Amino acid sequence: MLLTIVCWMAACLPVPDTTRPHIYDAVIHEIMPKPTPVAGLPPFEYIELRNSSTHTLQLHYWRLVVNKREAVLPACLLPPDSMVVLCAPAAADSFHIPNVLAVDRFPALTDDSGTVALYNASRQVMHAVAYQQHWYGQTKKAGGGYSLEMKDVSMPCSGRLNWQPSLAAAGGTPGRYNTVAEKITDATRPDLYFTEMPDSIHLILHFSKTLDSAVAANLLRYNITGASIKSATVIPPLFKQVLLELAAPVGTAVCNLTATGVTDCTGNESLLQNNLSFARPQMPAPADVIISELLFNAPSGVPEFIEVYNRSNKAIDAGQLRLCARKTDGSLGPVKKITAGSRILMPGQYLACTTAADQLCDYYICRQRQQIQETGSLPSMPAAAGALLLLRADSQVIDAVQYTAAMHLELATQQKGVSLERLDNNKPAAEPGNWLSAAGTAGYATPGYENSQQWREADTFVSLTPALFSPDNDGTDDEARLTYQLPEPGWIGNVTVFDAGGRPVRYLARNIMLGNKGCMTWNGVGENAVLLPPGIYIFFIEIFNLKGRVKRWKQSLVMARKLS
Incomplete structure (x- = not known):
């Protein structure tokens, strides 16, 4: 049964004992940033909170902050596993639900993106969400009238992965369980993305997701070659940035930084993107x-x-x-x-x-x-x-x-x-x-990494490996790999696989624009999407450019199968 809140407006009413709240005891559970055009709900913005703990929470003097605009919550008891809808006083009567709380100076929600943060009476962060319009996906729901709902309250710092537009015909579920509720698995890691240097002794590390603030605040988690770290502070409310104070200024020489054992709020650690280089930035000259x-x-x-x-x-x-x-x-x-x-x-x-x-x-x-x-x-x-x-x-x-x-x-x-x-x-x-x-x-674009088309000094080569492959999904030589390298851009390629009888069985590429280097794979499947029989197969590779140059190669391999 869904529990509802009990709001204590009179001082003479008895107030049950409450436990001092911890982070994520209450979470931001639903957000309606753009209520119009309406789908069925009142045309008002709202934010729903949910008590995800096992004890009652007193919301008095808690703070709701939206894009730095702050509102103080009135007295209200929120029992375990219950929800309360926060909205402006003028909107409260429109929802016709018992668990609604009118908030004076309710901060406006921006339509496209914004940061919503919830603080307890001691000004400690309980939960924060940086929502974005693209969380709606390519649907008409992005145009308005539909809320964003949290899927899994046990994964409060999983960001976009844990949010989805409401499936309710009315556009949202204020005061009720979310229509998108489900258990999720978050295998993403808190990767170290980049740094900034506001001055010569401070370094701000930007991570890909919310960190365990207690772990990330341990300065022993960080090492910088040639520099000592004086302190480490995790920056609220999203806890995705760490401010390092250095013991002495650094200059323009390159330093290397490594973060070890820094985890997200579920304990995942990045073991791949946990180091980077930095230096004191300089003013760019033309063409730098x-x-x-x-x-x-x-x-x-x-x-x-x-x-x-x-x-x-x-x-x-x-x-x-x-x-x-x-x-x-x-x-x-x-x-x-x-x-x-x-x-x-x-x-x-x-x-x-x-x-x-x-x-x-x-x-x-x-x-x-x-x-x-x-x-x-x-x-x-x-x-x-x-x-x-x-x-x-x-x-x-x-x-x-x-x-x-x-x-x-x-x-x-x-x-x-x-x-x-x-x-x-x-x-x-x-x-x-x-x-x-x-x-x-x-993939027709290379955002953020070296261009697929470049002038470079390199030899032309084509390689087909392994000489014998077995597409049996045992993890060893399951695919044939055709790799190539070209010294100049602008080549078009065709790759056709023939069987031993000279019949074409698979067209891996047809007039495809080739980069300077690349790889194509073949899993032994023919054009009819059926696994072909074992035997000898020949790759015919042809490349040409607009200058009329043509190059061709033939390479063979053997496809084998395990005996049953």
Whole structure:
């Protein structure tokens, strides 16, 4: 049976004993950031809290903070496993439910994204959620009238993974159990993404998800080559950042930092992305940072991106970089920050800026997720042609790019969803032939990591391994791997698998744009999606470019099967 709250408005009423609350005893359980156009609920914003503990909570003097706007909660007892709906006083009577609590100066919720934090009477964080509009997915629910509901109260710091738009016909379930409720598994790790240096003795570490604040505050978890750490402070309310105070200033020489044993609130530790290099950032000179990739004709529901590359030998603060479009009349459009705050961009690093990182990486391969930076908005990038400037904060031009759709490969069957990549970072953006479509073998875009199309000194080779493979899912040689390396961009490839009788059985690639290097795999399945019989198979590889050059290879292998 669903329990309801008991709000004690009169001092003469007896108030049951309550236990001092701990973090996540109460969680933000449902958020209605955009109630109109209505689907069935009253046209008012609300936030639902749920007591996930085993004891009653007294909400008196607790604080609700939305994007730094704060409201103090009135006296209200919240029994275990019960919910209360917080809203503005003018909206309280519209919900027609007993467990609603009118909050004076109820802070407004922004439609697209915002941070909601709940503090207890001692100003300790109970729970915080940084919601974003793309949590709704590509549905009409993003337009308004539907709430975001938490799936699993036992996983309060799992972020987007633990939230989904309500399935209720009315658009939400204020005061009732969520329609999306289910147990979830969160295998994500708290990866160390990047750092910023507000001054010479402070370093802010940015992690990918909420940390166990008690563990992350232990300065022994961190090691910096050539520097001593004086203190470590986990920054509320999201606990995704750690402020390190150094014992002495550091300079422009590169330092290496390692975080060991830092876990999220469920105990997961990152064992892969737990170290990075940093240095005191310096002011970029022209061409120190360049525009290296553009996605200006994105598929429906996928955000555009602009990628920059630090080609200098110094650390640069990306927070000092700006982007803007140059209009056809020569005037400049609105200037956009690359990052909301500071961020150290080390030599040789790429950084892709987009308005919705998760949506971008849902569509494209993001091999370096930490190099995808979310920003509020990007300059206008028309699909036919445009011009972009990369600026310093003082308006000094760092790089300039003029692009047109005609810069894509002439043989490309489509341009939508295909980025333009800079082929040579050491040549001007305006150099003829210095831009080309991203390779199909790389997923048609490479946000945040090296471009698939580059001019480089390399030999051409094609390799097919292993000589004998067995697609039996035993974890050993289950696939054949065709790897290649090309010295220049602009090659188109066809790969066909023939059986011993010369009959084509699988077309691995048909007129696909190749990158400088790549890999294709074959699991022994034919064009009819049926596993082929064991035997000898021949790969016929053909590549060609617009200059009329053609290269061909034939390589064979054996597909084996285990005897039953």
